[in-house]
Amino acid sequence: SAPANATETLLAVAANFAKPMKQLIVKFEAQSPHKVNMTIGSSGKIYAQIINGAPFDAFFSADQEKPLKLVNEGLALKRSLYTYAIGRLVIWSPDQQKRQAEAAEGVLAKIAIANPKTAPYGAAALEAFLGIGLLPEHKDQLVYGENIAQTYQFIASGVAEFGMVALSQVIDQAKASYEIVPDDIYKPIKQDMVMLNHGQANPASVDFLNFMRSEKVADMIKNFGYK
Amino acid sequence: MEISQTDMAAIWLTLRLASTVTLLLLLIGTPMAWWLSQTRSKLKAPIAAFLALPLILPPTVIGFYLLVAMAPDGVLGQLTNGLGLGSLAFSFWGLVLASMIYSLPFVVQPLHNAFEAIGARPLEVAATLRATPIDRFFSVVMPLAKPGFISAAILGFAHTVGEFGVVLMIGGNIPYKTQVISVKIYEHVELFEYEQAHYLSVLMMGFSFVVLLGLYLLRGTKTKFGMRF
Amino acid sequence: MEISQTDMAAIWLTLRLASTVTLLLLLIGTPMAWWLSQTRSKLKAPIAAFLALPLILPPTVIGFYLLVAMAPDGVLGQLTNGLGLGSLAFSFWGLVLASMIYSLPFVVQPLHNAFEAIGARPLEVAATLRATPIDRFFSVVMPLAKPGFISAAILGFAHTVGEFGVVLMIGGNIPYKTQVISVKIYEHVELFEYEQAHYLSVLMMGFSFVVLLGLYLLRGTKTKFGMRF
């Protein structure tokens, strides 16, 4: 049974970091009396929920803008702002051979990226494609996922031949299927976390944010495919 | 495959939500549909069209507007706080309210049609047999409109189960509290846990199929006028 | 407020999609509903329940399954490629197909009820007046089932307009091609461009209100049997 001071916390996590976060929580719970729950959503949705009174203790955004806004609005603690991960883009295509064959035939491939307007990975991907010189020539071939997970599904299912997704999504896959995009052709995708007012007095959330700042965790996050 | 505790909780929550919403919608949709079927007001068509509008907006957008309304300084939030009920957002009853708004047209439409199809004669007959208006409604209108009620229940129930955008927005995907099965499946997909997602989907379809089949069987085969042999 | 060119395109695309889907659904939903209303098969209830299942699944999940089916090596993908139609994914007709699957129950339900309410007598009368089965359907069943058709059109249209998850999944949100208004509004909300979101929502609701109002007016007020004065 849990010690008397054990509490529960509820974290709001940007969808792209959900999978790593799940593993981190398992790790954390193994070494702490606290229980951690998370709710997954797009950063924008979570932000809207927080300013409308959502009972979340901490927010793990996919960008830096939203946590900062929350701080400025007095809903989060400034000192708790912390970049917990920096996303990395890859060009991914599970079936390279097919892609090349089709390119040779002149079949117009579909290229998937996340919606640049709503997803930080989408904006970065657009920038990167411009940098590579694929755009604007191939702009018509772009299709947009609602978020990075949907973009992944487009490519994984084969309806889009290739596209840009996060390294964290494909890190388990065959090395040959993806190619890491050089960091210098897009603005770094810095993902910030912040303690929300709701969670500042909660030992579980305090402990967990401290845990996130630890060296050990930083290594783990790197292994997940972040910087 | 193991079914996790949060999955079970989500299934249970979903069934509770869908049943509650369906029942409440039948309760409030019935007088609305009855009014629509009986009125000769010029406002009838506009009001009927208005009731279908929640369908037009994407669920997340409705969810967003509802969220704003339910916030402590929103219209609904002030109301519920004033009544000492606390905030509706991120609570079961918030989900209920949101789902009701979203599923209302699916309940009102079939009822409206069913009521209209009855015509005036059975009501007139009942009146000559000393049935009061209320009595007429329960003893004549309701049984004659049974297929309409079943359809309303089917559409209302199924739609609430499948609903996702609104629920995600209002509920905040909080395990054990507002995390319904549709959101849970979404979560599995986001976590690349496709196998669990399939599994849950199939499970839910199985559950729902049983409920829907039950409703359909309840509906019965109408004996046909004139089919005598 | 200015309305951007992509917004306009999205509105136009949405209306085109919703109209196409509604028409096609009426076309295929009618025989289905007719079969359900006439059959005495034991399979009736299971099939009817099965037809309502698309409602149960969250849109993104349906979208996901459809996506897999539409992939080059998926069931649908192989079919359409074999027919030389290319891939359905990210195309208008892909959206149409996806929306049809998702909105089918909303069209079949009201039609089924309306057909059943007609009863056998008008059909018998028509048969004695030398109307063939087809003729009977067009000259008797269709006009008598008018409220059902209108309801089906209203629910089908509205639901397709508001649909979001499936469309996003299958369409890939390509401006001018598959970016419908619901996605556009969603985008505005995510970007905190609330003013634009409101504006588009209101515009969309206005448009749709007109369409729905038209449908309702077409429905007309049924004159009541026995209401003679």
Place this chain on the structure above:
Amino acid sequence: MKTRKIIAKFKHQTERGGFCLDVDLALPTQGVSAIFGRSGAGKTSLLRAMAGLDRIANGVMQLGDEIWQNGAGFTPTHKRRIGYIFQEASLFSHLNAGENLAYAQKRAWRVEGDGAADFDMLVELLGIGGLLKRHPDQLSGGERQRVAIARALLVNPNLLLMDEPLAALDIERKNEILSYLERLRNEIKIPIIYVSHSIDEVARLADHMVVLHEGKVVAQGALAAVLSRLDLPLKLGQDIGVVIEAEITERDEKWHLARAVFNGGELWIADENDTIGVAIRMRILARDVSLAKQKIDGDSSILNGLSVEIIDIKPDEHAAMLLVQLRLGEQVLIARITAKSAAQLALEIGDDVWALVKSVSVIR
């Protein structure tokens, strides 16, 4: 207004012109009032207005001193103690025959004493005992109508509104139900408003008669008076005749004959196990009345001779025939005879002649 009448005053033009109902009736609160009139004359419209099913502005409807409608006051149908038999099918399709009856029984007006409708007796009378488990669509047209009649009676109404209740029934069944309605009239004394196209039914049952024509009342009054008028557009053809109220004063048990005495004469008619002194009603069709200048007394058992005075002679619908209106005491009789025999007999208004009526042809 205190009254012992049923007052029904309605004036209403249908929306798009066409039909206009315009009646002002005062009907007795006892006995049967027949509403007679051609198809489309407004009989159903009148009944509906009386029942409160159609709300006609400024109408008046009173049953004795119970006011159901007057000016703005309007008692809704379910608060009017009526039984209504609809012209068309009216069984609830979601209930079987027995449940249809139970529906009425459950909601019936409470009756003190034993005036209440007797379920078993009605079911027996209407021959629907074997049908109670059937749904309306498993019944024949006449069976449905019989269930509807039973249902209306089970409510224990104070006023019975019947819209062609027996049109779908065979003669035998018709006679059984008519006998029952007669008892209802005589014993429970519920007033009945009875719409019918059948002069047979009307003559047998009604005490009062209203003739409607294009929404207006062209005649109303005691049955005998209305039936003996020659100036109404009734076009009854072979069915023209009169009704005479009489008293049984003597019975011939051997030959099952009874002597019916009325103001102005007497007739030997078929006996129906009458008790001496009972009041009965006889219908004498014009076609069954022959005229003679002298008394014929050959065979009094079949031929009743009545001394009458000719008060009017009118052409019949058919050119070969004449209608002769006759007075005997306070009664009026009509004879339908060939013009030829009228000429041979040299009949004139004012003549005293003998009217001959066979016992077999008197309808009770």
Place this chain on the structure above:
Amino acid sequence: MKTRKIIAKFKHQTERGGFCLDVDLALPTQGVSAIFGRSGAGKTSLLRAMAGLDRIANGVMQLGDEIWQNGAGFTPTHKRRIGYIFQEASLFSHLNAGENLAYAQKRAWRVEGDGAADFDMLVELLGIGGLLKRHPDQLSGGERQRVAIARALLVNPNLLLMDEPLAALDIERKNEILSYLERLRNEIKIPIIYVSHSIDEVARLADHMVVLHEGKVVAQGALAAVLSRLDLPLKLGQDIGVVIEAEITERDEKWHLARAVFNGGELWIADENDTIGVAIRMRILARDVSLAKQKIDGDSSILNGLSVEIIDIKPDEHAAMLLVQLRLGEQVLIARITAKSAAQLALEIGDDVWALVKSVSVIR
């Protein structure tokens, strides 16, 4: 099987027991066949089976040499050239009266020559000219029925199936429509199967008669033969009588009388502008026939005397009366007289007596 008959052979038990239809009919393909029977006897069931509305396994249905059902062969209703008048309301509620008629007109069977139903004439005859724009719920019960009759006739059927078509109509309207149906029978020669509870209608119109009882045929044959039988459970009461086919041989223009001669005698009856030599049908009710031992010849214009032989004497439903079956030539006549006068006249089977019939009481 080649035949000039309408063959209808059906045997069917309703699902949950109860009613069982079991008929084997051969009806003439000319003239009117009346189906007579109590409520619930199976008349509607029979008509529906004949029309193919209910599919009874192993039934046989033939109209002359057109086979509609035989073994597995089954012609669906819309391919049978019939006109069907339903017992209950059957107008399309989504069409107004005129559109209901147009519905039939558009789909009518093409007819060569001028045998086709005449729209204007039918509308005129049925008095529905002013109603064509009205919707069914704006019509009275009788008006709806008239529209339904017109609609069925507009299809130009080869066989007319009528289920109590005139029950809801007033006498005048009834007579007009009956006249029209008579013309249909005589001129266009469409066979008509006519269900009715009214012996008046049947006697006037029918040539052939089928009596159904609990789903079975208890009598069938020529109208005159069936009506003159005393052993049927018809319970006609006052309406017992016979039908005689006769020929007009002489006219008395002055008194509008006509001499009708038949095998066995002659009667002076009301003239209907008959041409000499025309065949007519007379109905003579038993109650209108008096008997005398000697010829009475006082006033031959009203009293027709016929020399007849008594072939049977039966008690009537009423104890005071007897039914006496009489033969004159090949005809049978029935007299309903009081038992008392029968005794006074000492009537016996085999006696030759005089039957007296008034001209006014002969129904045409």
